[in-house]
Amino acid sequence: MRQLPAVNRFLDDPRIATFEGVVGRENIKRSIAQTLEDARHAPLNSGYSFESLCTSVIDRLQAGAFESLVRVVNATGILLHTNLGRAPLAAAALAGVDRIGASYSNVEYDLERGERGSRYGRAVSLLASVTGAQSALVVNNCAAAVLLVLDTFAKGRDVIVARSQLIEIGGGFRLPDVLERTGARLVEAGATNKVYIEDYERALSPHTALLMRAHPSNYAITGFTHEPDPKELVELGRRAGIPVLEDLGSGALTDLAQYGLAHERTVQEAIADGVDLVTFSGDKLLGGPQAGIIAGSATLIARLRANPLLRALRVDKLTLAALTETLRIWAAPERRSELPFYAMLSATIDELRARAGAYAKAIEGAGVIETTSYAGGGSLPQSALPSVGVALRPRAGATAAAAALRKNDRPVIARIEGGQLILDMRTIAPSEDAVAIAALKAL
Ligand SMILES: *Cc1c(COP(=O)(O)O)cnc(C)c1O
Numbered sequence: 478m479r480q481l482p483a484v485n486r487f488l489d490d491p492r493i494a495t496f497e498g499v500v501g502r503e504n505i506k507r508s509i510a511q512t513l514e515d516a517r518h519a520p521l522n523s524g525y526s527f528e529s530l531c532t533s534v535i536d537r538l539q540a541g542a543f544e545s546l547v548r549v550v551n552a553t554g555i556l557l558h559t560n561l562g563r564a565p566l567a568a569a570a571l572a573g574v575d576r577i578g579a580s581y582s583n584v585e586y587d588l589e590r591g592e593r594g595s596r597y598g599r600a601v602s603l604l605a606s607v608t609g610a611q612s613a614l615v616v617n618n619c620a621a622a623v624l625l626v627l628d629t630f631a632k633g634r635d636v637i638v639a640r641s642q643l644i645e646i647g648g649g650f651r652l653p654d655v656l657e658r659t660g661a662r663l664v665e666a667g668a669t670n671k672v673y674i675e676d677y678e679r680a681l682s683p684h685t686a687l688l689m690r691a692h693p694s695n696y697a698i699t700g701f702t703h704e705p706d707p708k709e710l711v712e713l714g715r716r717a718g719i720p721v722l723e724d725l726g727s728g729a730l731t732d733l734a735q736y737g738l739a740h741e742r743t744v745q746e747a748i749a750d751g752v753d754l755v756t757f758s759g760d761k762l763l764g765g766p767q768a769g770i771i772a773g774s775a776t777l778i779a780r781l782r783a784n785p786l787l788r789a790l791r792v793d794k795l796t797l798a799a800l801t802e803t804l805r806i807w808a809a810p811e812r813r814s815e816l817p818f819y820a821m822l823s824a825t826i827d828e829l830r831a832r833a834g835a836y837a838k839a840i841e842g843a844g845v846i847e848t849t850s851y852a853g854g855g856s857l858p859q860s861a862l863p864s865v866g867v868a869l870r871p872r873a874g875a876t877a878a879a880a881a882l883r884k885n886d887r888p889v890i891a892r893i894e895g896g897q898l899i900l901d902m903r904t905i906a907p908s909e910d911a912v913a914i915a916a917l918k919a920l
Pocket residue numbers: 618619620621646650691692693694724725726727757758759768769854855856
């Protein structure tokens with residue numbers, strides 16, 4: 478036991494010392510102490526060397542470093558990857574966070590009158606002008622937006638939803654369960670594949686609070702199908718005096734067909750159809766921070782604002798700073814490419830192929846292949862976007878290689894397909910190419 482190396486010997490080792498800036502000296506000392514403690518309890522004949530102990534300290538430190546939030550290179554080709562943080566923010570949005578986060582602000586203060594003001598005012602006027610809605614409200618995420626609407630209008634009452642739209646969008650958001658939680662009663666309309674306006678009409682009762690549409694974010698029903706036009710639903714709602722809620726989820730604000738994707742119903746279209754309340758996320762196709770946006774009728778939004786639950790779902794100043802700057806970009810179409818999501822969508826096949834070529838040249842055994850990117854984030858489940866990738870068949874096997882890439886200083890998240898390791902160029906920022914190439918070379 479006395480032969481165990483001294484703590485200082487580890488601390489002075491350059492491989493370990495480099496972690497000081499990442500996890501701090503105290504965490505390094507703790508990792509060394511734990512490693513030595515384990516060695517003390519190991520069977521006497523298990524043997525240890527400084528080198529093997531060093532490796533185990535480094536393993537611990539690496540594991541610890543990745544427990545904090547770190548930047549990763551998204552080589553999956555899925556643009557809005559929920560596990561990887563969905564939309565990266567525009568530089569202007571980050572500058573807004575920087576400015577507002579570093580000092581006091583008028584987040585809830587009326588500068589003209591010198592008294593408490595509205596937290597939502599600035600975002601609301603931008604949202605109204607971008608979506609065409611009378612008014613709007615911002616909460617923590619789209620799930621919270623749906624929750625607030627149901628809690629406000631449908632507690633103890635009925636919500637009519639098409640059978641084809643009873644969604645579960647992952648992360649525990651299941652529409653029937655959310656409805657139940659708010660004390661609303663789900664009334665299903667139609668059959669799984671075919672729902673007609675008459676089905677909604679038949680489901681109406683004096684207890685009906687809302688007619689609800691939900692975007693089938695991550696699945697598609699194809700073949701022998703029918704759903705009523707949203708305008709028909711709005712017309713039925715008007716006749717019956719019942720508001721229509723549409724949970725759009727991804728919240729497109731522009732026609733995605735111009736980027737080679739399928740057309741996705743936009744927020745503006747829903748508002749123009751007369752839908753009373755539209756809910757969507759801030760960090761999906763909007764390309765902003767995590768937030769839930771409710772846009773629509775001013776009278777209904779006023780009732781949402783009066784719900785005490787709003788206090789628990791309220792967004793912070795950093796979210797508002799990033800969101801308002803992102804909406805300013807939307808208000809100026811010529812600034813669209815400032816949003817990283819749209820810059821990635823706009824990258825041409827030639828540009829992607831040129832970058833993949835540089836990878837292939839730098840890395841032995843790597844080839845350039847045609848591949849497919851997806852918008853992701855619960856939008857356009859079936860809409861594929863042609864892309865270019867780099868493919869390798871690592872000797873150690875694709876799974877082991879993918880794991881090694883995840884251990885890189887800046888983890889690289891690749892895709893495995895048919896035993897090949899694939900890096901999709903579309904979701905890797907050109908500024909990350911050097912890091913990704915170095916990671917592959919080390920592999
Ligand atoms: C993504 C999505 C949600 C949830 O949005 P979050 O912002 O992640 O809470 C709700 N409804 C639909 C239809 C969605 O696509």
